[in-house]
Amino acid sequence: MTLPKDWHGRLSVPVIAAPMFLVSTPELVTAxxxxxxxxxxxxxxQRTTDGYALWLDRIEERLDGQDAAPFGVNLVVHRSNARLAADLEVTVRRRVPLVITSLGVEPEVIAAVHETGGLVFHDVTTRRFAERAITAGVDGLIAVAQGAGGHAGALNPFALVAELRRDFAGPLVLGGALTHGTQVAAAQLMGADMAYIGTRFIATPESSAQPGHRDMILDGGGGDVALSAAVSGVPANFLRASLAAAGIDPDGAEIAHERNFGTTGNLRPWRDIWAAGQGIGSIGKVEPAAKICREMARDYRAALEQAPGLAAGLRT
Ligand SMILES: Cc1cc2nc3c(=O)[nH]c(=O)nc-3n(C[C@H](O)[C@H](O)[C@H](O)COP(=O)(O)O)c2cc1C
Structure with a gap:
């Protein structure tokens, strides 16, 4: 397993709880x-850079002196993010251990994080994006496969991991519809080092998801999730019923720039149209994040213990 050296002995299961817009909170991070x-x-x-810095205070205070895993922050590296420079400055000054960049890759951002010892992992959905990220100097890749909540790739996870592993031997994290410790072990057997899990943590008391968002996850299955570019312009997985409630045909080919959300009432993308991955069918109740993490670690270990038995009865 290729894990950054600083992380050795600090994780009980090789999982990153993925960043989720309007859902992740400092309480979820610290749990x-x-x-x-x-x-x-x-x-x-957080609505402002100052607010973001306050969240870092809360996380650091809670984790100070504890035997804890490292934490990370997601920065959107795109010209639409007017806060990037200010947020990066705070991130570097506060020595955030892991920065997850999405929607763009900039060597200057990576260099700034490296200067204070932080690591940069970058979200990719194809080999071409991965090549750009590797050239720019990222420390790790996050393979966002088909079925992931929010912006998702089109590739099957087996295909994506195999393709990325041709050129990259460093830390590789696989995301997309993973919810259980057994699947974390499976991701490693496929060639990933870690799992990237978002949707599993929406139905927790620590998340700031809207109650309706949680309920739809508890009641739904993979078929209730649809890939649509109507919300952000980039294909992303949302709960079909929340798309329909916003007047968007979940099976339509609409893309965001054709729609002006400002004129369709008070609906706001992501706040009122809810993202989720295809793994929702295995989520049955709201449970504390601590319990989910502990069970993931337990089930991961159990899966690894059973792994040698899978070849029983075969010719050698
Ligand atoms: C509600 C929601 C919000 C998300 N917001 C972000 C975000 O702000 N930035 C980001 O990089 N990824 C975001 N994602 C994607 C996740 O970080 C991750 O790729 C995804 O959750 C993994 O797939 P899974 O949900 O099936 O576990 C979001 C996903 C969900 C479900």
Whole structure:
């Protein structure tokens, strides 16, 4: 397993709790970190850079002196993010251990994080994006496969991991519809080092998801999730019923720039149209993040213990 050296002995299961817009909170991050899972949140979950810095205070205070996993922050590296420079400055000054970049890759951002010893992992959905990220100097890749909540790739996870592994021997994290410790072990057997898990942590008391968002996850299955570009312009997985409630045909080919959300009432993308991955069918109740992390670690270990038995009865 290729894990950054600083993380050795700090995780109880090789999982990153993925950043989720309007869902991840400092409480969710710290509950994960205190239970052996690397917790993260998007800097944009706070309305201002000062607010973002206050969240870092809360996380650091809670984790100070504890036996905890590292935490991370997601920065959107795109010209639409007017806060990038200010948020990056705070991120670097506060020495955030892991920065997850999405929607763009900039060597200057990576260099700034490296200067204070932080690591940069970058979200990719194809080999071409991965090549750009590797050239730019990222430390790790996050393979976002088909079925992931929010912006998702089109590739099957087996295909994506195999393709990325041709050129990259460093830390590789696989995301997309993973919810259980057994699947974390499976991701490693496929060639990934870690799992990237978002949707599983929406139905927790620590998340700031709307009650309706949680309920739809508890009641739904993979078929209730649809890939649509109507919300952000980039294909992303949302709960079909929340798309329909916003007047969007879940099976339509609409893309965001054709729709002006400002004129369709008070609906706001992501707040009122809810993202989720295809793994929702295995989520049956709201449970504390600590319990989810502990069970993931337990089931991961159990799966690894059973793994040698899978070849029983075969010719050698
Ligand atoms: C509600 C929701 C919000 C998300 N917001 C972000 C975000 O702000 N930034 C980001 O990089 N990824 C975001 N994602 C994607 C996740 O970080 C991750 O790729 C995904 O959750 C993994 O697939 P899974 O949900 O099937 O576990 C979001 C996903 C969900 C479900």
């Amino acid at each position: 994960c970190c205190l239970n052996g899972v690397l917790g993260t949140f998007p800097a944009l979950n």
